[in-house]
Every structure is written in C-alpha cells, then in structure tokens.
Amino acid sequence: MHSTEIILSPRVRTTPYEQRVYENGxxxxxxxxxxxxxxxxxxxxxxxxxxxxxxQLWDVAAERQVEIVGPDALKLVELITPREVAGCQxxxxxxxxxxxxDGLVVNDPIILRVAEDRYWLSIADSDVxxxxxxxxxxxxxxxxxFEPDVSPLAVQGPRADDLMAELAGExxxxxxxxxxxxxxxxxxxxxxxxxxxxxxxxxxxYLQDSNYGLALWDAVWxxxxxxxxxxxxxxxxxxxxxxxxxxxxxxxxxxxxxxxxFERYLNLDKPSEYMARGALEKIRRDGVQxxxxxxxxxxxPLPPLRLCWDLRHADTKVGRASSCAFSPKYGANLMFAMVxxxxxxxxxxLTVMVGGEPYRGIVKDECWK
Amino acid sequence: MHSTEIILSPRVRTTPYEQRVYENGxxxxxxxxxxxxxxxxxxxxxxxxxxxxxxQLWDVAAERQVEIVGPDALKLVELITPREVAGCQxxxxxxxxxxxxDGLVVNDPIILRVAEDRYWLSIADSDVxxxxxxxxxxxxxxxxxFEPDVSPLAVQGPRADDLMAELAGExxxxxxxxxxxxxxxxxxxxxxxxxxxxxxxxxxxYLQDSNYGLALWDAVWxxxxxxxxxxxxxxxxxxxxxxxxxxxxxxxxxxxxxxxxFERYLNLDKPSEYMARGALEKIRRDGVQxxxxxxxxxxxPLPPLRLCWDLRHADTKVGRASSCAFSPKYGANLMFAMVxxxxxxxxxxLTVMVGGEPYRGIVKDECWK
Numbered sequence: 017m018h019s020t021e022i023i024l025s026p027r028v029r030t031t032p033y034e035q036r037v038y039e040n041g042x043x044x045x046x047x048x049x050x051x052x053x054x055x056x057x058x059x060x061x062x063x064x065x066x067x068x069x070x071x072q073l074w075d076v077a078a079e080r081q082v083e084i085v086g087p088d089a090l091k092l093v094e095l096i097t098p099r100e101v102a103g104c105q106x107x108x109x110x111x112x113x114x115x116x117x118d119g120l121v122v123n124d125p126i127i128l129r130v131a132e133d134r135y136w137l138s139i140a141d142s143d144v145x146x147x148x149x150x151x152x153x154x155x156x157x158x159x160x161x162f163e164p165d166v167s168p169l170a171v172q173g174p175r176a177d178d179l180m181a182e183l184a185g186e187x188x189x190x191x192x193x194x195x196x197x198x199x200x201x202x203x204x205x206x207x208x209x210x211x212x213x214x215x216x217x218x219x220x221x222y223l224q225d226s227n228y229g230l231a232l233w234d235a236v237w238x239x240x241x242x243x244x245x246x247x248x249x250x251x252x253x254x255x256x257x258x259x260x261x262x263x264x265x266x267x268x269x270x271x272x273x274x275x276x277x278f279e280r281y282l283n284l285d286k287p288s289e290y291m292a293r294g295a296l297e298k299i300r301r302d303g304v305q306x307x308x309x310x311x312x313x314x315x316x317p318l319p320p321l322r323l324c325w326d327l328r329h330a331d332t333k334v335g336r337a338s339s340c341a342f343s344p345k346y347g348a349n350l351m352f353a354m355v356x357x358x359x360x361x362x363x364x365x366l367t368v369m370v371g372g373e374p375y376r377g378i379v380k381d382e383c384w385k
Numbered sequence: 386m387h388s389t390e391i392i393l394s395p396r397v398r399t400t401p402y403e404q405r406v407y408e409n410g411x412x413x414x415x416x417x418x419x420x421x422x423x424x425x426x427x428x429x430x431x432x433x434x435x436x437x438x439x440x441q442l443w444d445v446a447a448e449r450q451v452e453i454v455g456p457d458a459l460k461l462v463e464l465i466t467p468r469e470v471a472g473c474q475x476x477x478x479x480x481x482x483x484x485x486x487d488g489l490v491v492n493d494p495i496i497l498r499v500a501e502d503r504y505w506l507s508i509a510d511s512d513v514x515x516x517x518x519x520x521x522x523x524x525x526x527x528x529x530x531f532e533p534d535v536s537p538l539a540v541q542g543p544r545a546d547d548l549m550a551e552l553a554g555e556x557x558x559x560x561x562x563x564x565x566x567x568x569x570x571x572x573x574x575x576x577x578x579x580x581x582x583x584x585x586x587x588x589x590x591y592l593q594d595s596n597y598g599l600a601l602w603d604a605v606w607x608x609x610x611x612x613x614x615x616x617x618x619x620x621x622x623x624x625x626x627x628x629x630x631x632x633x634x635x636x637x638x639x640x641x642x643x644x645x646x647f648e649r650y651l652n653l654d655k656p657s658e659y660m661a662r663g664a665l666e667k668i669r670r671d672g673v674q675x676x677x678x679x680x681x682x683x684x685x686p687l688p689p690l691r692l693c694w695d696l697r698h699a700d701t702k703v704g705r706a707s708s709c710a711f712s713p714k715y716g717a718n719l720m721f722a723m724v725x726x727x728x729x730x731x732x733x734x735l736t737v738m739v740g741g742e743p744y745r746g747i748v749k750d751e752c753w754k
Contacts, residue, residue: 021413022391023424026693026707027510027633028415044390046397047416050510050633055392117522122515141396141419143512146491147519153486153660154523264396264419291522324395338395 028052031077032167032229036237040247048078048141054249061344063246064253067216071175072248073236076213076220077167077229082125082137082145084152086159089133092152094288096122098273098296099281102288104129109194109211111281114144119272119295122147124263126211128196128222136222138168140263151291167229169221171236175243176218183239184208188219196222202235204228213250215258253341256350259310259382265338266308266352274299275354276308277382306335307360310380311368313349317342318370325351327377328367329359337368337377346384351377397421400446401536401598405606409616417447417510423618432615433622433713436585440544441617442605445582445589446536446598451494451506451514453521455528458502461521463657465491467642467665468650471657473498478563478580480650483513488641488664491516493632495580497565497591505591507537509632520660538590538601544612545587552608553577557588565591571604573597582619584627622710625719628679628751635677635707635721643668644723645677646751675704676729679749680737682718686711687739694720696746697736698728706737706746715753720746 022045024030029051031037037054044055054075057063066072084092093101098119099112106129114122114137123144125137137144149161171180180188184199188208191197196209207222223232237245261267267276274296284296311327324336335355343350351368359366364379391414393399398420400406406423413424423444426432435441453461462470467488468481475498483491483506492513494506506513518530540549549557553568557577560566565578576591592601606614630636636645643665653665680696693705704724712719720737728735733748 019390020411021388023413023415024691025415025631025634026690027631030692042389044392046392046394116518143515146512146516149485150516150519150521151523152519154520154525156523262394262396265394321395322393323399 022047024052031075032223032226033075033077033169033233035230036233037075037247042247049080049139049143051078051080053078054247056249057247060252060341063248064251064344066246067173067214067248067251067254069174070244070246071171071173071179071218071240072246073233073240074170074172074248074250076170076250079138079140079168081164081166081222082139082148082161083134083164084137084148084159084161085134087133088157088159089135091288092148092157092159093127093135094286095151095290096148097127098284098286098290098292100283100286100288101127102286106131107195107197109196109209111194113273113276113278113281115273115290115292115296117291117295119274119292119299120269121263121267121271121273121276122269124261124267128207128209130207136164136166142263142269165224165226167223167226169223169232169236170212170218171221172212172214172218172248173216179236179240179243179245180208180219183236202228202231204232206232213260214254215260216254252339253343256339256341256352257343257345257384261308261352262339266354271308271354272296272299272304275304275306304357306354307357308352308354309360310382310384311337311351311353311366311377312346312380312384313351313368313375313377314347315349315375318349318375326369327353327355328369328374329364334359334366350384355379391416393421400444401592401595402444402446402538402602404599405602406444406616411616418449418508420447420449422447423616425618426616429621429710430713432617433620435615436542436583436617436620436623438543439613439615440540440542440548440587440609441615442602442609443539443541443617443619445539445619448507448537450533450535450591451508451517451530452503452533453506453517453528453530454503456502457526457528458504460657461517461526461528462496462504463655464520464659465517466496467653467655467659467661469652469655469657470496471655475500476564476566478565478578480563482642482645482647482650484642484659484661484665486660486664488643488661488668489638490632490636490640490642490645491638493630493636497576497578499576505533505535511632511638534593534595536592536595536598538592538605539581539587540590540605541581541583541587541617542585548605548609548612548614549577549588552605571597571600573601575601582629583623584629585623621708622712625708625710625721626712626714626753630677630721631708635723640677640723641665641668641673644673644675673726675723676726677721677723678729679751679753680706680720680722680735680746681715681749681753682720682737682744682746684717684744687718687744695738696722696724697738697743698725698733703728703735719753724748
C-alpha cells in the first residue's frame with residue numbers, strides 16, 4: 017500500500033474553513049459525512065504533543081447537524097435512542113447512541129437541545145438525516161428534519177479556556193461540560209459548547225452561517241497566536257488514550273448498543289417509546305456475546321491499521337482490533353477491539369495478528385489499567 | 386489547493402479488489418458509500434482514450450447494494466420511487482431515482498429484480514439503507530432491508546463483449562441492455578449484467594462473496610490480456626460526453642426529480658402509492674424553476690472543478706456548473722449545470738465564472754448539439 021492522493025469534486029463537500037486548512041499546509045484528508053475532514057498537518061505524533069500542551073483549531077465541519085424541529089420533535093428523538101432525552105434542557109448536550117429496531121447502532125451523535133421543540137444531532141459518519149426522515153414520514157410525525165447550515169469549529173487543548181475567555185468573555189470559563197451558550201463571535205451568532213473530540217478540554221463553536229467561516233477562523237486564530245495555536249484535527253493517539261471510539265471503525269451498524277459500552281448512558285426502561293426496546297430487552301435478558309474493550313500491546317510501535325486485525329485466544333479467532341496508535345504516555349500500542357465476552361475481562365491475554373505476525377496483547381480497563 | 390493524501394482507516398471500507406488496485410499502481414482515490422473508489426491510475430485523458438478503444442476493469446465495489454426482501458418488498462420499492470417498478474421482471478435492471486416526500490432526489494440507483502420478492506438497489510453515494518429501513522419500520526412493512534456482501538466489478542469498453550464471451554460463454558453476447566443472467570465465474574456464482582457507468586458498452590459483474598474478489602479479478606484479467614486490458618475507473622471525460630450525471634455533484638438532495646431530467650423514466654400517475662406523489666403533482670402543475678442541462682465552453686481546457694462554478698446571464702446568477710471536463714471528441718469543455726428554466730434552452734449563452742474569470746458558455750442539448 018503506497019501513499020495515494022485524494023480526488024475532490026463537489027460530491028465531497030467543502031467546509032467553510034477549507035481555505036485556511038490549505039493555507040496551514042494540510043497534508044491529508046479523509047471523507048466524513050460526504051465532506052472533507054483534515055487528518056494531518058505535520059504528523060500524528062507531533063500534533064499529539066502540541067495538542068496536549070497548547071491549543072489547536074480543528075475544522076470539524078464534517079460533524080454535520082441533523083435538525084429535528086416541530087411539535088413531535090422530542091417524540092421522534094426519543095424513538096431513535098435508548099437514552100432518555102426528556103430531561104435534556106435547552107443549552108444541554110447529550111451523548112446518545114442511535115439504535116434501530118434490532119438494537120444496532122446507526123450513529124453516536126451528541127444531541128443538543130437548541131430550543132423547546134428543536135434538537136440538533138451532531139453526527140458521526142453516517143447519513144442519519146435520511147434514516148430519521150424515513151422514520152418521521154413512516155410514522156406520520158409532525159416534524160421537519162433537515163441539515164442546517166451549521167459547521168462546528170473546535171478549539172481544543174489546555175489553553176482553550178484562556179483563548180476563548182479572551183475572545184468571547186470571561187463567562188465562557190463557567191460553561192459546564194456538555195453545556196452551551198449563545199454568543200456572537202466575528203460578527204455572527206454561534207453556539208459555544210464545552211465539548212470536543214479530545215480529552216484535553218476545549219470548545220466546539222457551532223457556526224450557523226457558512227459565509228462567516230473564514231472570519232470565525234481568523235478571529236480565533238488572531239487571539240490564539242499568543243497561545244501558539246496551530247491548525248489540527250482529531251488525533252488518533254489522543255483519542256485512543258482518552259477512549260474515544262470512532263463510528264464506522266470501532267462501532268458499526270453490525271454492533272448492538274449493549275456491546276459497545278453505552279450502558280452508562282442508557283435507560284432501557286425509559287417511559288417513552290423507542291425503536292430498539294424489544295431487541296435490547298431480549299439482548300439484556302440473554303446477555304451480550306461480544307464487548308468493545310481496550311487492548312494494549314507493549315513493545316515497539318505497530319504499523320498503521322488500515323484493516324481490522326484479527327485477535328486470537330488459544331488459537332481461536334475471538335475478535336478484531338479496529339483502531340491502534342502507539343501512545344507516548346503509556347509507552348505501548350493502544351487498541352480498541354470488539355472481542356468475545358468471555359475474553360473481554362481486563363488482564364486476559366490475547367494474540368493480535370498484524371500482517372501475519374502474532375503480538376501479545378492484554379485486555380485493559382477503560383483507563384488502560 | 387495542493388495535492389493531498391487520503392488517509393484510510395476501517396471507517397473507509399476496503400473492497401474485495403483493493404489489493405489488485407494497488408498492484409496496478411492506483412494514484413488516487415475518492416470515498417463513495419464509506420468505501421474506497423479508485424479515480425486514476427495514469428491520468429484521466431490517457432485512461433479515457435484507452436477506455437474508448439480497448440477494455441478496462443473497474444473496482445466499483447463502492448456501488449453498494451441495498452437488498453429489500455420479503456412479502457412487502459415491491460410495495461416498499463414502489464413507495465420510494467416515482468418510477469413504476471411493478472412490471473420489472475426477474476433479470477431486469479431499472480434506472481430509478483428515489484424521491485422523498487418533497488420530491489427531492491435521495492439517490493439514483495439501478496434497481497435489480499433478483500427474485501420474486503427480492504430487489505437490489507445498486508446505489509450512488511448516499512446511505513439509502515438507513516432511509517429505506519426507517520420507512521419500512523415506520524410503516525410496519527414486512528421486509529428485511531440490509532446491505533448484502535455484493536461487490537460489483539465492471540468490465541467496460543468496446544472489447545468487453547469479446548472478453549466476457551471468451552471468459553463466460555458466447556451466450557453473454559445475447560444479454561440485452563439492462564438485463565442480467567446468473568453465471569459462475571472463477572468458481573463463484575455472480576450476476577452478470579449488461580450495464581455500467583460508461584457509454585462504451587460492457588458489463589457489471591455482481592460478486593456475491595468477497596472472498597472470491599481476487600479470483601474474479603484475476604479470471605477477467607487473464608483473458609483480458611490479449612485485449613490490452615487495464616485497471617481503470619469511472620472516467621470524468623467519458624461520463625461528460627455520454628451524459629452520465631453523478632449523484633452528490635450534479636444531482637443532490639436539494640434537487641427535485643423533475644429538475645433533473647428523469648421524466649422519461651417516471652410515471653407520476655402509476656397506480657402504486659409512492660411518497661413523492663403529492664409533491665411531484667404540485668411541481669408538475671406549477672412547472673419547475675430549474676433544469677439540469679449541458680453547457681459547452683469552447684477554447685482551451687479549464688482547470689479542475691473542485692467547487693461549483695457560478696453561471697450568469699445578463700449579470701444575474703442563474704445557476705451552477707457541477708462537473709466539467711475537456712472533451713477530445715468535441716474539442717471543448719463539457720459541463721453539467723443546474724440553471725434557471727428560462728435560460729435552459731439549447732443555444733442560450735451563459736457566462737461561466739471560473740476563478741473570477743468569465744468564460745462564454747452555450748447551453749446544449751443532451752447530445753451536445
């Protein structure tokens with residue numbers, strides 16, 4: 017496998033920030049929700065160290081929003097997730113897996129309650145809009161479902177609070193985790209949320225008018241200079257260390273929500289109707305067959321994981337590793353892996369097959385212990 | 386904009402043919418239905434000439450299938466398209482736009498009737514599976530909707546018939562356009578359809594077991610050597626000349642089916658229920674505001690189109706061009722463009738804005754006349 021170029025056409029949508037991404041020397045992209053998502057500007061390890069020490073600006077416009085608005089909005093949002101949404105207040109974010117009638121994960125968005133009868137699903141990489149529209153039409157619900165012109169820009173890293181306080185006012189320091197406020201930055205109204213796809217702290221700025229993308233980027237950048245701001249992107253090493261799973265890789269539509277470690281967020285007995293209830297009640301009764309867990313391989317860094325690696329236990333295939341990075345913090349390779357439930361206990365030894373070579377892996381808990 | 390690398394992880398799925406694609410020196414990919422789709426092996430013009438003279442093998446596994454099977458399969462397929470599906474026979478393909486309750490295009494698949502109560506939608510780049518599953522669940526239909534392990538491999542070009550006749554028997558020459566037969570090739574059962582995303586003739590081989598991907602590729606390749614076979618991909622120049630629109634670029638979920646030139650395929654008065662009926666009846670009554678049409682710009686080749694180019698008429702913006710290639714056959718730049726209906730008549734002059742520079746364009750008919 018050699019290095020290959022990405023070809024972009026209108027089918028792969030641009031972002032409001034893409035010009036600045038190029039100006040900052042982006043080296044690679046992936047495609048996410050039919051839109052460009054930068055991957056590297058220098059290299060993953062260099063960017064990891066910078067992210068953990070300073071502050072970065074991430075074009076994550078590809079985290080598209082699906083807006084659900086109307087009298088039946090809450091009813092519809094409740095239908096598509098086994099998490100209880102009823103208590104969610106305006107200004108609050110909820111991490112909520114979406115599950116179909118088989119209990120399988122369709123996406124794992126953050127739900128933002130934007131107004132009384134208006135929700136945004138800030139989605140991972142699958143066309144949730146179509147699914148939700150289909151359900152709404154099929155059920156005859158009184159809602160409007162569409163993708164608004166909303167493009168998140170993430171400010172991540174330990175200096176994010178100082179930067180954003182200087183840019184948008186000291187009160188942003190008081191925004192609690194997974195809460196958001198309305199603000200005007202660079203002359204345009206945004207939602208400012210304490211959230212983001214790293215464990216280093218920071219914000220996601222929900223731009224609501226693409227025309228202000230470059231102005232918003234520039235406003236953050238200008239203040240960020242003194243904090244050594246750099247253009248960055250969701251970082252493979254950091255997300256492994258922090259435990260952030262990626263939909264499409266670590267979690268897919270072939271996995272049910274109870275296999276993926278979502279239990280802490282869910283209320284399978286919530287009063288509202290939801291599509292996955294029957295399937296999940298049965299799975300809860302029968303027990304799951306597999307579990308998404310953390311696996312560590314000590315020694316030197318493994319090559320990049322393009323396709324899942326097989327995991328074996330006593331010469332039997334017991335699962336697959338779907339993400340891997342060498343962690344400077346732990347001095348070891350960290351992986352997310354879906355494995356048979358009987359070998360998912362921390363401390364269990366597994367064999368990880370990489371390019372035909374066996375490596376000794378150990379199942380770890382969620383804190384890599 | 387400089388050349389950027391594509392980063393692949395399990396989230397961007399591999400194809401059963403990808404190893405051969407690399408071995409044949411693929412230079413660039415795009416992402417299509419969360420899967421790799423090769424774009425270039427040498428360059429678009431060189432590949433165009435080869436395609437029009439010889440035969441090429443295309444990894445188009447990214448044309449995923451959505452299988453709809455069960456007692457309500459036909460009812461569901463009828464629901465999602467304004468094309469009449471009832472008359473479709475087993476062994477027949479239908480090109481059919483899918484339209485939502487607003488008459489907007491969700492995708493433009495080829496529908497294959499695979500068995501009495503079993504259809505495949507061979508889709509363009511949007512998650513049709515989720516949409517159809519949502520509708521099926523909402524309506525309580527008795528069907529199963531899923532993505533089967535089916536990966537099309539296209540054999541395209543004027544020598545495709547000779548190649549496939551030698552490989553699979555003389556009777557393949559008798560397969561009519563948009564018909565398919567069952568065959569065994571390379572030890573695995575496939576559907577062999579006379580179809581494909583070029584105007585050069587050829588077949589699409591629907592592999593039904595990923596494990597046989599390399600064997601199938603190799604079987605075609607071996608026979609193809611005497612026909613100067615090369616690895617190729619859907620070709621931008623050829624598709625512009627032939628008039629093949631790309632969903633996501635030329636047609637999007639913001640466009641209704643009557644704006645996109647689908648009328649010839651549709652029966653808005655078909656007896657079966659379909660979601661878009663009310664919306665399309667109204668649009669038919671009121672008339673469309675825009676039309677997808679062909680625009681030609683003579684002179685030297687224009688730069689690659691990354692983002693849509695604005696079209697103007699008498700200093701007013703009247704539309705956007707979404708695809709462009711310089712055609713050796715016509716000695717001019719060919720474009721697909723969605724324009725206001727009053728300037729969509731062949732012969733109308735438009736101004737195409739490319740990087741701030743105006744170019745003189747002329748609306749052409751579908752045969753570039």
